[in-house]
Amino acid sequence: MTLIKSISGIRGTIGGRPGDNLTPIDIVKFTAAFATLIKESKPEGKLKFVVGRDARISGNIVESLVVTTLSGMGIDVINTGLSTTPTVEMTVINLVADGGIIITASHNPREWNALKLLNSKGEFISADEGERVLKIAEKENVVFCKVDQLGKVENKEGTIAEHINQIIALSLVDKNIIAKAGFKVVVDAVNSTGGISIPPLLKSLGVKNIIELNCEPTGDFAHDPEPISENLKEICDLVVKQNADIGIVVDPDVDRLALVMENGELFGEEYTLVAVADYILQSQRGNTVSNLSSTRALRDITEKAGGIYTASAVGEVNVVEKMKEVNAVIGGEGNGGVIYPELHYGRDALVGIALILTYLAKKKIKLSELRAEYPGYYISKNKIELNSGRNVDNIFAKVISHYSNFPILTIDGVKIDFPDGWVHLRTSNTEPIMRVYAESTSIAKAQKYAYEVIDLIT
Numbered sequence: 001m002t003l004i005k006s007i008s009g010i011r012g013t014i015g016g017r018p019g020d021n022l023t024p025i026d027i028v029k030f031t032a033a034f035a036t037l038i039k040e041s042k043p044e045g046k047l048k049f050v051v052g053r054d055a056r057i058s059g060n061i062v063e064s065l066v067v068t069t070l071s072g073m074g075i076d077v078i079n080t081g082l083s084t085t086p087t088v089e090m091t092v093i094n095l096v097a098d099g100g101i102i103i104t105a106s107h108n109p110r111e112w113n114a115l116k117l118l119n120s121k122g123e124f125i126s127a128d129e130g131e132r133v134l135k136i137a138e139k140e141n142v143v144f145c146k147v148d149q150l151g152k153v154e155n156k157e158g159t160i161a162e163h164i165n166q167i168i169a170l171s172l173v174d175k176n177i178i179a180k181a182g183f184k185v186v187v188d189a190v191n192s193t194g195g196i197s198i199p200p201l202l203k204s205l206g207v208k209n210i211i212e213l214n215c216e217p218t219g220d221f222a223h224d225p226e227p228i229s230e231n232l233k234e235i236c237d238l239v240v241k242q243n244a245d246i247g248i249v250v251d252p253d254v255d256r257l258a259l260v261m262e263n264g265e266l267f268g269e270e271y272t273l274v275a276v277a278d279y280i281l282q283s284q285r286g287n288t289v290s291n292l293s294s295t296r297a298l299r300d301i302t303e304k305a306g307g308i309y310t311a312s313a314v315g316e317v318n319v320v321e322k323m324k325e326v327n328a329v330i331g332g333e334g335n336g337g338v339i340y341p342e343l344h345y346g347r348d349a350l351v352g353i354a355l356i357l358t359y360l361a362k363k364k365i366k367l368s369e370l371r372a373e374y375p376g377y378y379i380s381k382n383k384i385e386l387n388s389g390r391n392v393d394n395i396f397a398k399v400i401s402h403y404s405n406f407p408i409l410t411i412d413g414v415k416i417d418f419p420d421g422w423v424h425l426r427t428s429n430t431e432p433i434m435r436v437y438a439e440s441t442s443i444a445k446a447q448k449y450a451y452e453v454i455d456l457i458t
Contacts, residue, residue, distance in 0.1 A: 011114035052083030053103035074145035084254035179206025192252035286329030294334030313412035
């Protein structure tokens with residue numbers, strides 16, 4: 001199996017040999033290394049960390065190891081237990097903590113888990129800080145504290161409710177107009193922590209008719225947890241059967257949001273951010289950011305609203321850095337990740353839901369009608385396995401040479417811009433694969449662009 005160390009944290013499959021998988025030894029090693037990094041920045045005084053996890057089956061054992069290791073490093077721990085990634089991020093901010101660890105492998109299957117590492121701003125640590133953590137772990141340059149200096153552990157409840165209250169308090173979230181709209185909503189939480197966060201959010205927003213699908217946080221995922229079309233037939237059928245207004249789907253840690261239209265068709269996770277940005281930009285002129293693998297539609301609506309669109313490298317930390325640089329009012333990633341800085345700098349499906357429902361209620365239209373207002377782009381998402389012997393730099397060089405007559409960006413892999421679309425290929429931060437994404441004005445054109453590149457490099 002595999003252990004991946006990247007900008008997205010420490011991620012791997014549970015079990016196996018240390019160094020090859022995410023074993024108890026690796027969990028302790030990297031947790032201690034991260035604690036050492038933060039302690040170096042604040043050598044005096046007691047540190048406080050927030051810890052939370054999604055519902056995957058290995059969560060309990062990983063949580064125990066993380067909490068015990070932090071305590072052994074002399075750090076006080078606020079353990080939120082079952083939670084969401086954005087909730088943990090906000091709890092770090094609310095409690096003025098020095099850092100945080102989220103135990104989740106996001107969209108990866110049940111055998112995976114991971115440590116997502118947060119700084120004192122409730123944001124993912126930088127690439128440089130991540131490299132430092134890896135070096136500390138490699139050299140095992142950590143010092144555990146003496147018995148009288150052990151950190152205290154507090155189990156804290158209510159952090160999801162606090163998160164929801166802060167969302168409802170946002171000026172562009174209107175629970176009264178949502179309540180009047182009388183939405184009927186189907187929720188698929190893939191048996192993780194969306195089941196303990198989304199229904200309470202909807203109820204707080206005044207939604208009375210909620211149909212729950214896979215909302216028990218057992219960690220026994222009802223389907224592949226990535227919220228993409230091939231995994232969502234059950235909710236698409238249920239939305240039509242129940243005559244619902246909207247279907248809501250999240251990944252296990254609730255930072256990605258996919259929507260199902262009332263006709264049972266997917267809104268398109270690429271357009272989650274587009275719709276939220278459209279609403280924000282109508283109330284506040286400003287700039288937007290998404291990563292290189294996201295739809296051109298965000299650029300189109302941003303420029304139409306008088307703002308400036310900027311692309312970043314893939315990865316939430318890169319998007320956030322670019323958003324701060326250009327003072328973006330909204331940003332995120334085309335995988336359904338909405339980052340609304342009015343709340344916090346992190347992908348947050350919960351705030352995305354509140355903003356989308358407010359927008360639909362104000363416009364008094366169906367979700368399919370809203371989708372029809374946006375440019376008709378289609379994305380083909382493909383991946384190829386990367387064997388250990390493949391030279392990625394040679395692959396990129398071959399593509400750059402072949403498409404030298406077109407504009408090319410190399411800030412993250414290689415992106416080729418065509419008059420009616422683009423192709424972006426890059427190695428994944430979370431899996432041993434190369435992603436090959438393409439977009440054009442029809443799915444056939446997008447697939448043609450993607451397959452041309454795949455044929456070139458395989």
